[in-house]
Every structure is written in structure tokens, then in C-alpha cells.
Amino acid sequence: MxxxxxxxxxxxxxxxxxxxxxxxxxxxxxxxxxxxxxxxxxxxxxxxxxxxxxxxxxxxxxxxxxTPRDEEMAGLPVAEADEPELWRTVRELADEVGTAAPSRIVLTADVNAAVAEDARLLGLRPGARRLYLGVPLLQGLSQAQLRAVLAHELGHYSNSDTRLAALTxxxxxxxxxxxxxxxxxxxxxxxxxxxxxxxxxxxxxxxxxxxxxxxxxxxxxxxxxxxxxxxxxxKLYFRATLSVSRRQEYAADIAAARIAGRDATASALREIPVLDGSFDFYMRCYATLGTDQEILPPRGEMFGGFGRMLSGRSLELVEMRGDLPTGPTSPYDSHPPIADRVRRIEELPDDGRADEARGAALDLLSDPRRTLTELEDAVLAEEVRGFRRTADWQELLDLVMAKSYRAGTTPLHRAYAEYTGEQPTLPVLLDLIEDGRLWQLAKRLPMSDEAAAAQGRVFREFVRPILHKSLKSMVMAELNARGLLRWEFSWERSAIPRLPRGADGGETDLDEVVAPVVADAPDTGALRELLAREPGGQGEHGGSREHGEPRAGSREHGESRESERGAV
Incomplete structure (x- = not known):
């Protein structure tokens, strides 16, 4: 049309x-x-x-x-003097697409690229153009993939998509x-x-x-x-206009493949859902780990750490790239299913351009560190910018974990308070267990009707898992308070608690220490020995299996979010 x-x-x-x-x-x-x-x-x-x-x-x-005016996305405007290589690339691609380059480039903190135009007369007259480019894309894409993304967006300009969007x-x-x-x-x-x-x-x-x-x-x-x-x-309006929008996306994909190459365009389309889910995971489990306690990562690392996480979890990302979203698309979604777009591009003839521009897209920036720092000032709310900054990620993890173990909120805490009328401490709880009252205490735990009706060994098997988990959390809090616990920060995996090594120099397994305490015949000896150690026992810390408390990198990658109009 x-x-x-x-x-x-x-x-x-x-x-x-x-x-x-x-x-x-x-x-x-x-x-x-x-x-x-x-x-x-x-x-x-x-x-x-x-x-x-x-x-x-x-x-x-x-x-x-x-006509409602588009609110400008929060971001960092960059002039040509600030980022000459990025501007040169955009202008070069605009020439190849056959359209005028945007008059403004804004770097954002989203896994997204989009174009906008301040068209006049209901979109019949062109206006000032803006290109929004997410820095997380620069961190995760190669230069060839970024060229495909930019060619796609500029393709919307050449097809008058942004001008006519005003009417829609x-x-x-x-x-x-x-x-x-x-x-x-x-x-x-x-x-x-x-x-x-x-x-x-x-x-x-x-x-x-x-x-x-x-x-x-x-x-x-x-x-x-x-x-x-x-x-x-x-419904009629949306179906009629969005069918056109989807054809526009297909046309922009073809323009990208023609200019940046088939393989680069297909791989960029595969990569964006991966980056989208990864960035959401990063923001939830790393960047905002301490925001509830008004603590932020070091300057420049709020978004800069995303690149480090991508490198650390590269093997996970390889697996994710093969799993394109295949679920049903809403009839009102302006973008076609990503799997369908990839299939159409990969069915194009081989153009022999698989090895072009394989360098990192972030290298197009003059000073990535400076840009990542300035981006924080541009997109973070004023009150958030005033939060405490840590020296490094390890300090952030240490502070967050230290505070997270201060409040006793496990089922075992509540059961003890109901049983004795007092708030428990671990040493007092161990005294109660050694006095043979563990299973009377366990009857105050939340449980199913079937468990509550059980007797003897059957009852103990029902409540043992919750006892084990609650006691383990109490032990972690006690070890943390005594300086016997430290956390190892990692980009590759969840944070790992490190406990003091035993007298034989071997690693301490907390599950093996706690298990005897909740056995049919409780034995607190190993746990008391652990609590009696000096901070840094034997001069070194041993390992422990990953613990299920809040930590850096503790949740699965989410699915990709909806893109804005014109976004890849």
C-alpha cells in the first residue's frame, strides 16, 4: 500500500x-x-x-x-561532537536506506531502538526526526548487528511510517x-x-x-x-491499522538485510529477545539489589555491569538464542512474531556477508565509561541518584546480605515465639532442642491438615523440611552476626556463601551441619562446633552450596517485553 x-x-x-x-x-x-x-x-x-x-x-x-505529543524518552542526547563514530554510522546508513538522517540521537537505558518524527499537518508534512538507541543494545550486539538494527529503524523513515503515525x-x-x-x-x-x-x-x-x-x-x-x-x-480500528504496521516491520527487515546483510539481520533479531530478558534479569538481581536499602553500585556500573554479566553468562546466552518466542501474538500487537521475522530473513539467499563488522557495537562510543556514567544522571530519578554508592559490587553484596539477615522472620521464629512467648536466639533454640523439646516446638509450625494429624515418625518427616530450611536461615544469620560468613560475588552464577573451614581444612557444608540437628535423635554437636570457630577459622573460608536467600543473580531470565512503536 x-x-x-x-x-x-x-x-x-x-x-x-x-x-x-x-x-x-x-x-x-x-x-x-x-x-x-x-x-x-x-x-x-x-x-x-x-x-x-x-x-x-x-x-x-x-x-x-x-494529537497527543509523544513524550521524549528519558535518555542522554549526544551531539556529533560527542560521538562522531556513531553519528557517522547513522548518516552512512541513512544514505544507503535513501532517507534523511535524524537530527537528534538519544541514548537510552532500554533494550530498544526506535524512531520518532514531529510531523506536521496530521503527518502530511515531515518534521524533526529523533533516533532512540538503547545502550544495552550497544553492550550486547556486534557492529554488524547494530547496523542491521539501525537500518531497520531508518527504513521506517524512508517509508513515511513515522510521519503517518500521527494520524493513527x-x-x-x-x-x-x-x-x-x-x-x-x-x-x-x-x-x-x-x-x-x-x-x-x-x-x-x-x-x-x-x-x-x-x-x-x-x-x-x-x-x-x-x-x-x-x-x-x-477492535476494527486496531486490526486495520496494525496490519499495516506489521507489513511495515517486514519491509524494514528487508531493508536491513539488504544494507547490513542477511546473517547480521537474522542474528540481531535472535539476539534482541535474549538481551531483553537478560537485561530484565540483570536489573532485578544485580543493579537494583540494594535499592530497598538505598544502596547503588559504583558510579557507571548501574548499567555498565550489564556488559560484565553478559560476558560471565555467555554459555547461558548461547542456549537462549535457539529458543525464539513462539507463543501466539495478540491481534493488536504492532510487531509480527519474532520467530516469523527471523524465518523470513533466513530464507533469503546467502549474500556472503557473514563475517562483516564483527567488532563490539560499544566500540562506536568515544568513551563508553563516561557515557554509562552520564546515562545514570540522565535516567535515574533525583532521589535515587542520592543513594549511597559502594566501592565495588562485592561491597554492595556484603551490605545487602548483612542487612537481609537481621530480622527473624522464618516459620521457626514464629513457632518459637508462640511456644515460649519469647523471640528466639540460636543458642537458646539449641538448648531447647538438646532438652528434647524440638518436636513439641514443631507442632506450632504451619502445616497441612494431613501433617497435623500425623503421629511419630510420619509427623517428623512432614515437618523436617521446613525445620531444616528455617534453622539453616537462622544459622546463616548467626554466622553473619559473628563475622563467620562472607559472600562471594559472581557474574557467572548466584552469590555463594563462604563458611570457615573445619579443623581438617576441609570445606564446610551447611546442609550437613544442620541435618543432624533435625534428625529423629537431634545432635547439635557439629553446629555448636561451627558457631565456636573464630572469624576466618583456620585463616581461610571454605565453600558452601548456593543458598536460597536474596542474592545477586537469583532469578531466571524473563521473557522479552513489548517494544514501542518502531522498535526492532
Whole structure:
């Protein structure tokens, strides 16, 4: 579909929104006229008031003619003097695509690349262009892959996609705004009706009468009916416009393959979902590890550490690249399924360009360290920038883990408090266990009805796992308080607790130390020996298996998030 036809289609769809509103207003006016002529005066008056209330959001929607301006993404604008190599690459690709280069490049903290244009006259006249480029893409892509990403985005410019987006955006915004008006009014009506019925029930109960069931199903039904009409139009609108958007994505992919090469484009499409999930994992389990305690990584490492994690977990990423998202795509998703896009590109003839520009995309930046530092200042909220900064990642982990073990919140803590009326300490708990009261204490643990009804050995088998886990957490907290525990930070795997080595110099396995304490015949000897060691016992720390408490790198990689308009 050519630019003119697409513009005409967008205008017709936008006009359809206003036409629908005019038709509904005409229906309401006609209904009011008939009511005035034929209905009793009291009934007609009430129904006319209802129609006026229905008309208000319709009229508001019709007169909200301003196209919503795109809010600029938070990021770091870079001038050509700041990043000459990046700008040179973008200009070179724009020439190859056959379009004008953007007038502004903004580096963001997202796994995303997107283009925008401040088009005029509903998108019929071009305007200033912006390119948004996520620094995590630079950290994870090769230069050839980045060229494919940039060629894809610039392809949207050459096809007038960004200019005509203004018409589409206006129509979507108007429909959604009107739907929200009706739904909000319906919810308010239902809330008032619920409050009215609850007040009535309260009076009835005060008089000794039985309260009626609160039923608000009829409240706001006229507003919801109007909303459903617009929801139906919205589905038509979205399906019509998004089918065009998906064809635009396919066309931009072909442009990228022509300019950057088939293999580079296909590999970039494979890499982006991996980077998206990895970055989400990194932000949750590394970068924001200490934000609840108002602690941040060193300057420049909030986003800089992502590159280190990618290197450390390279083997995991290899496995992830082969698993493209194959789930069903929403009919309103502007991007086709990534697996389908990759398949289309890989079916193109081999162009012999597999070995081009294999260097890291981050090398296009003049000073990556400076850029990563300045990006923090550009995107982090002011109060977050004021958090304490650690000297390195190990210090961040140490501080977070030290604080995370200070509060006793295990089931065993709660059971002990219920059993004795006091808050436990580990030495006191061990005294109680040695006194033969472990299984009486265990009866206060949360458990299923089946476990609570069990007796003897069967009961002990039911509660042993939760006892083991809770006691292990208490031991970790006690060791931490005594300076007998340290944590080993790692980019390759979850943080590992390190315990003092035993008298024979061997590594200490905490599970093996705790297991005898919760055995049928409890034995606290090994645990007491561990607690009696001096900090750094035998001068060195031994290893321990990974512990299930909060730590750097403790969750699985998530699935990729939805991209913004124009994003790869």
C-alpha cells in the first residue's frame, strides 16, 4: 500500500471515530424527542437526564482534537561532537536506506531502538526526526548487528511510517479516551449504588432484620453499553491499522538485510529477545539489589555491569538464542512474531556477508565509561541518584546480605515465639532442642491438615523440611552476626556463601551441619562446633552450596517485553 493510500486510510479511520460519535449523539437526541412527545413527563425527564450524561463523554471526545505529543524518552542526547563514530554510522546508513538522517540521537537505558518524527499537518508534512538507541543494545550486539538494527529503524523513515503515525496515534487515543470516560462513569455509578445498598443493609441489621445481598449488576449499564460500542470500533480500528504496521516491520527487515546483510539481520533479531530478558534479569538481581536499602553500585556500573554479566553468562546466552518466542501474538500487537521475522530473513539467499563488522557495537562510543556514567544522571530519578554508592559490587553484596539477615522472620521464629512467648536466639533454640523439646516446638509450625494429624515418625518427616530450611536461615544469620560468613560475588552464577573451614581444612557444608540437628535423635554437636570457630577459622573460608536467600543473580531470565512503536 502506497503512502497516499495509507494516509487516506488513516484519515478515513479517524473520521470514522467522529462519525460514530455524531451518530450516537443523533440517536440520543432522537430518543429524547420521542420521549418528550410520548412518555409521561416524570419518566421523560429522568431519561433525558440520563441521555445528557451519556452525551457528555461523547462531546468531550469529539472536541479533544489535539494529537497527543509523544513524550521524549528519558535518555542522554549526544551531539556529533560527542560521538562522531556513531553519528557517522547513522548518516552512512541513512544514505544507503535513501532517507534523511535524524537530527537528534538519544541514548537510552532500554533494550530498544526506535524512531520518532514531529510531523506536521496530521503527518502530511515531515518534521524533526529523533533516533532512540538503547545502550544495552550497544553492550550486547556486534557492529554488524547494530547496523542491521539501525537500518531497520531508518527504513521506517524512508517509508513515511513515522510521519503517518500521527494520524493513527490520534485515532487510537480518541477511541481509548472515550472508552475510559464511559468505563469510569460506569464504575462511579456502581460504587455509589454499592455504598447505597450497604448503608441500607446496615440500617436493616441495626433493626434486627436480615441484610440483602449487594447487587450492582444493573448500575452503570447504560455507560457500559456505550463503552462496548466504542470497544467494537476500537477492535476494527486496531486490526486495520496494525496490519499495516506489521507489513511495515517486514519491509524494514528487508531493508536491513539488504544494507547490513542477511546473517547480521537474522542474528540481531535472535539476539534482541535474549538481551531483553537478560537485561530484565540483570536489573532485578544485580543493579537494583540494594535499592530497598538505598544502596547503588559504583558510579557507571548501574548499567555498565550489564556488559560484565553478559560476558560471565555467555554459555547461558548461547542456549537462549535457539529458543525464539513462539507463543501466539495478540491481534493488536504492532510487531509480527519474532520467530516469523527471523524465518523470513533466513530464507533469503546467502549474500556472503557473514563475517562483516564483527567488532563490539560499544566500540562506536568515544568513551563508553563516561557515557554509562552520564546515562545514570540522565535516567535515574533525583532521589535515587542520592543513594549511597559502594566501592565495588562485592561491597554492595556484603551490605545487602548483612542487612537481609537481621530480622527473624522464618516459620521457626514464629513457632518459637508462640511456644515460649519469647523471640528466639540460636543458642537458646539449641538448648531447647538438646532438652528434647524440638518436636513439641514443631507442632506450632504451619502445616497441612494431613501433617497435623500425623503421629511419630510420619509427623517428623512432614515437618523436617521446613525445620531444616528455617534453622539453616537462622544459622546463616548467626554466622553473619559473628563475622563467620562472607559472600562471594559472581557474574557467572548466584552469590555463594563462604563458611570457615573445619579443623581438617576441609570445606564446610551447611546442609550437613544442620541435618543432624533435625534428625529423629537431634545432635547439635557439629553446629555448636561451627558457631565456636573464630572469624576466618583456620585463616581461610571454605565453600558452601548456593543458598536460597536474596542474592545477586537469583532469578531466571524473563521473557522479552513489548517494544514501542518502531522498535526492532
Amino acid at each position: 502506497g503512502t497516499t493510500l495509507r494516509a487516506l486510510r488513516a484519515l478515513l479511520l479517524l473520521a470514522g471515530f467522529y462519525l460514530l460519535g455524531v451518530l450516537l449523539l443523533a440517536v440520543l437526541a432522537g430518543a429524547d424527542y420521542l420521549l418528550f412527545l410520548h412518555a409521561p413527563t416524570s419518566l421523560a425527564g429522568k431519561l433525558i437526564i440520563v441521555s445528557v450524561l451519556l452525551a457528555i463523554p461523547l462531546v468531550r471526545g469529539l472536541f479533544m482534537l489535539r 496515534v490520534r485515532g487510537r487515543a480518541q477511541v481509548l479516551r472515550t472508552i475510559r470516560h464511559f468505563e469510569q462513569r460506569a464504575d462511579n455509578t456502581a460504587a455509589r449504588e454499592q455504598a447505597k445498598q450497604e448503608k441500607k443493609n446496615a440500617k436493616a441489621e441495626a433493626k434486627g432484620k436480615q441484610a440483602k445481598e449487594v447487587d450492582t449488576g444493573h448500575a452503570g449499564i447504560t455507560y457500559r453499553t456505550m463503552a462496548k460500542i466504542y470497544v467494537g470500533y476500537a
